[in-house]
Amino acid sequence: MFEKTTWIKLPRNVLVGHDVLDDLGEAVGELYLTGRPLIVTSPTPNEIAGDRVRAQFDDPATAVVENASFAAVEDLKETAEAVDPGYLIALGGGKPIDIAKMAADHLDVGFVSVPTVASHDGIVSGRSSIPEGDTRHSVAADPPLAVVADTTLLANAPWRLTTAGCADIISNYTAVKDWRLARRLRNVEYSEYAGALSEMTAELLVENADMIRPGLEESAWVVVKALVSSGVAMSIAGSSRPASGAEHLISHQLDRIAPGKALHGHQVGVASIMTEFLHSGENGRWAAIRDALAELDAPTTAAELGVDDAELIAALTSAHEIRDRYTILQGGINEEAAVEVATATGVIEN
Ligand SMILES: NC(=O)C1=CN([C@@H]2O[C@H](COP(=O)(O)OP(=O)(O)OC[C@H]3O[C@@H](n4cnc5c(N)ncnc54)[C@H](OP(=O)(O)O)[C@@H]3O)[C@@H](O)[C@H]2O)C=CC1
Ligand SMILES: O=C(CO)COP(=O)(O)O
Ligand SMILES: [Zn+2]
Secondary structure (H helix, E strand, O other): OOOOOOOOOOOOEEEEEOOHHHHHHHHHHOOOOOOOEEEEEOHHHHHHHHHHHHOOOOOOEEEEOOOOOHHHHHHHHHHHHHHOOOEEEEEEOHHHHHHHHHHHHHHOOEEEEEEOOOOOHHHOOOEEEEEEOOEEEEEEOOOOOEEEEEHHHHHHOOHHHHHHHHHHHHOHHHHHHHHHHHHHHHOOOOOHHHHHHHHHHHHHHHHOHHHOOOOOHHHHHHHHHHHHHHHHHHHHHOOOHHHOOHHHHHHHHHHHHOOOOOOHHHHHHHHHHHHHHHHHOOOOOHHHHHHHHHHOOOOOOHHHHOOOHHHHHHHHHHHHHOOOOOOOOOOOOOHHHHHHHHHHOOOOOO
């Protein structure tokens, strides 16, 4: 008997474009939600766009989060008890979006994602990534009911956050390679649809890297649509597998070993250059990944990440220990080999 079940949770409305922030009320109206919204934001996005959002709703409440933590999720849940919202609207970067995503899941209400920076694919995905101490927890939570991404806002956001979003997408290329390897060697469940979508999204960004420039709305549009595709791939897979392989393990280790030095997307981009080399050797596409990152002004070396060579090597050699996820680093890479791959790809200097 066939017993497989697939449950794919996706946003119902995805609105991307010029000044679409002013269509947020209409996009939410189509979701037939009841009750008042609780807008979850952080100081800068609140200042930039809070009033425009509030003006579109009856009796909105606002909670401003200062940092991403489990304590912030609990505080938000307390605020929500007093406010009794019908749904949450997350306005800002990954910090308010992750907090709102996780709180909405606990409160059993829906949430709408309104990114003001295109910094990583968490803006659409069904995962919250919450730092605690020197560890970052990746927690499953329902994805947003709708995404409203205003390209005018996104094009004016700090360029380095956009380049981090681009690098997070480019890293899907090696994430999918790790996933396929895990299917071949460990028979892990693999989705052809999710793998193909994720890989194609990364390829498109590599091919169009030279067209993505600061301050251009068209560029913001390309990047945010790629982030949406990446989030959809994760929803189809029911896990972060299509967008998170060994390069993400290395980045998660860097978060522990060298916290706060570089952005998530920048770390996974640099790590992806090295894991591609490990997958395919010197004739693989590691140089194309490096060149695309460089074209986008994203870091391609440990020094550009602001990370010491020793910290990078420590992250590489310990990445396999932190998660039960089969990748090219399964069993670990020793220090000598780690130095070799980092040197051969130019990530650290000779
Ligand atoms: N769910 C997932 O898959 C993932 C989640 N993450 C999580 O995401 C968080 C980091 O994401 P990130 O987006 O960088 O986080 P933030 O929300 O901290 O945003 C980055 C910075 O940009 C500012 N900002 C936001 N919008 C604008 C704008 N339009 N113009 C100018 N500045 C703006 C913020 O201001 P202010 O300081 O006022 O908030 C903040 O200083 C971390 O908590 C990390 O753990 C990371 C990777 C993946
Ligand atoms: O960052 C992610 C995908 O780009 C999420 O991956 P993790 O499941 O490794 O946190
Ligand atoms: Zn990522």
